[in-house]
Amino acid sequence: xxxxxxxxxxxxxxxxxxxxxxxxxxxxxxxxxxxxxxxxxxxxxxxxxxxxxxxxxxxxxxxxxxxxxxxxxxxxxxxxxxxxxxxxxxxxxxxxxxxxxxxxxxxxxxxxxxxxxxxxxxxxxxxxxxxxxxxxxxxxxxxxxxxxxxxxxxxxxxxxxxxxxxxxxxxxxxxxxxxxxxxxxxxxxxxxxxxxxxxxxxxxxxxxxxxxxxxxxxxxxxxxxxxxxxxxxxxxxxxxxxxxxxxxxxxxxxxxxxxxxxxxxxxxxxxxxxxxxxxxxxxxxxxxxxxxxxxxxxxxxxxxxxxxxxxxxxxxxxxxxxxxxxxxxxxxxxxxxxxxxxxxxxxxxxxxxxxxxxxxxxxxxxxxxxxxxxxxxxxx
Numbered sequence: 030x031x032x033x034x035x036x037x038x039x040x041x042x043x044x045x046x047x048x049x050x051x052x053x054x055x056x057x058x059x060x061x062x063x064x065x066x067x068x069x070x071x072x073x074x075x076x077x078x079x080x081x082x083x084x085x086x087x088x089x090x091x092x093x094x095x096x097x098x099x100x101x102x103x104x105x106x107x108x109x110x111x112x113x114x115x116x117x118x119x120x121x122x123x124x125x126x127x128x129x130x131x132x133x134x135x136x137x138x139x140x141x142x143x144x145x146x147x148x149x150x151x152x153x154x155x156x157x158x159x160x161x162x163x164x165x166x167x168x169x170x171x172x173x174x175x176x177x178x179x180x181x182x183x184x185x186x187x188x189x190x191x192x193x194x195x196x197x198x199x200x201x202x203x204x205x206x207x208x209x210x211x212x213x214x215x216x217x218x219x220x221x222x223x224x225x226x227x228x229x230x231x232x233x234x235x236x237x238x239x240x241x242x243x244x245x246x247x248x249x250x251x252x253x254x255x256x257x258x259x260x261x262x263x264x265x266x267x268x269x270x271x272x273x274x275x276x277x278x279x280x281x282x283x284x285x286x287x288x289x290x291x292x293x294x295x296x297x298x299x300x301x302x303x304x305x306x307x308x309x310x311x312x313x314x315x316x317x318x319x320x321x322x323x324x325x326x327x328x329x330x331x332x333x334x335x336x337x338x339x340x341x342x343x344x345x346x347x348x349x350x351x352x353x354x355x356x357x358x359x360x361x362x363x364x365x366x367x368x369x370x371x372x373x374x375x376x377x378x379x380x381x382x383x384x385x386x387x388x389x390x391x392x393x394x395x396x397x398x399x400x401x402x403x404x405x406x407x408x409x
Contacts, residue, residue: 031084032121032199039109041122041399042158052079052395055403059393060372067375067382075392078251083398087244091211092131092158094138094145102135102145104158108138112148122399126193127160130171133189134158141182142253146175149208154180156310159202159211159238163227164246168197170225172238174204174211182218187220197225202238212239229253232280232304239297248396252367252404253281255392256340259365259408264336269361271321271352276302276314278340278367283314290334291316292324329359336361347373350380357384364409369396371405381409 030036030044043051047288056077063069080086083339092104095114118131137143138155146153157174171190173180180186180201190256199220216223216238227242229250236242241278243249256278261266262285273291274300283289283306290348291314293299302316317324321341328334339361341348346354347370356364362384368374371393383386391407 034117035113035225037108037115038107038117040107040120044121044399048079048083048398051137051398052077052082055395056310056393058403059391059405061207062375063391065375066372067379069378069382069388070377073388073390075390076405077393078248078255079395080247081396085124086247086398087120087122087124088164088246089159089161089242089244090120090127092118092127092160094134094155094157095147096145102138103133104131106318123160124162126162126169129193130160130169130190131158132185133193134171134173137182137189139185139203141185143181153175156204156210161225161236161242162195163225166226167195167227168225168227169193169195170198170200170238171196172198172200172202172216172235174202174213176205176331178203178205179217179376184217191220196341197221198223200238216378224376226272229277232277232284232305232309234275234277235301236309237301237364238273240301241295241298243277243396245396247342248404251279252394252396253278255394255406256365256367257282257285257364259390259406260286260338261363266338267335268338269325270335271325271339271341271360272304272343272362273316273350274298274342276305276316278342279314279316280305280309280311282340283311286338287313289314290328292319292321294318294320298406300360320349320352322349322355325352325355325359329355335359338363338365340365340367341369343373345370345373353377353380357381366405366407368405368407368409369402371403374407378407378409 103116144153146156161170277289344376386409396404
């Protein structure tokens with residue numbers, strides 16, 4: 030492995046494999062799950078899409094902050110299955126600017142005696158440093174997650190961070206809970222704006238510290254282009270995008286559909302989705318807050334809204350059975366399933382194909398080089 034912290038860190042489970050073998054491993058993982066769990070024997074899979082540059086691809090990183098045995102402030106990543114920080118400011122998957130930002134934050138904390146949070150006691154101020162970078166915009170965001178409501182001498186930190194090219198947003202996120210959840214509910218802008226922007230294809234997105242946004246923008250564009258291709262849109266279709274997040278796929282599809290409806294359970298994400306639609310001048314995308322399995326049947330029964338195409342991009346646990354039953358009831362001609370876990374994908378496909386759908390084609394995408402996860406897009 031390239032990284033000296035590989036064995037301790039556990040973040041890159043398969044970095045010891047050559048990249049060629051990593052792609053082979055992931056393709057086999059998807060195929061094996063579809064065969065073993067889904068019961069599919071003839072699987073029409075296109076070749077996996079890898080990356081030309083499988084390092085430094087992540088546009089986001091969250092670094093926990095703590096102290097070592099000598100009392101020095103450290104930051105890095107948690108060792109596998111623990112909350113012990115491996116001091117590493119130079120992750121091979123992140124961007125080189127991360128190190129520059131972390132050096133500034135730690136120098137500031139040491140100079141002004143700002144304490145690091147201690148999980149055992151619940152005392153100390155700085156818990157995490159969240160960094161986001163727009164790949165196309167080159168805009169940069171730094172958000173300190175703190176165990177409090179203010180940062181002493183915060184203006185000095187702002188002064189130092191502003192010197193970095195592209196710095197756009199510097200903020201605090203307040204999380205005073207004794208919890209493993211990283212972000213709290215309140216964000217305070219110290220300087221600049223609350224969000225940065227980035228583009229996927231020709232769609233521009235606003236990304237705040239709490240927005241869900243894919244961490245690998247290069248592969249995200251490839252995945253969405255594949256989903257768009259499988260959707261086979263001609264401009265006359267009504268499309269539903271379930272688990273739509275901040276509308277990333279919805280807006281990508283809206284340019285070639287008659288009407289797109291997005292459904293997502295997180296209210297903040299739907300606010301972002303609506304804002305992103307306005308930002309891009311898209312008026313044929315409408316977004317609803319709620320569970321897909323509740324919103325869909327209600328609109329189907331009360332307003333007769335149907336679907337020519339349904340796109341789903343669920344979390345790792347896959348689709349709820351109620352959601353699958355609603356899809357079957359609405360009976361779209363085509364169903365595009367974007368999956369981040371090929372085991373739950375295989376389970377859901379088995380159910381859908383037992384009810385009349387046919388698996389037409391699929392493709393794996395290496396969204397997380399050096400890690401074990403793989404994304405898959407299939408057409409039913």
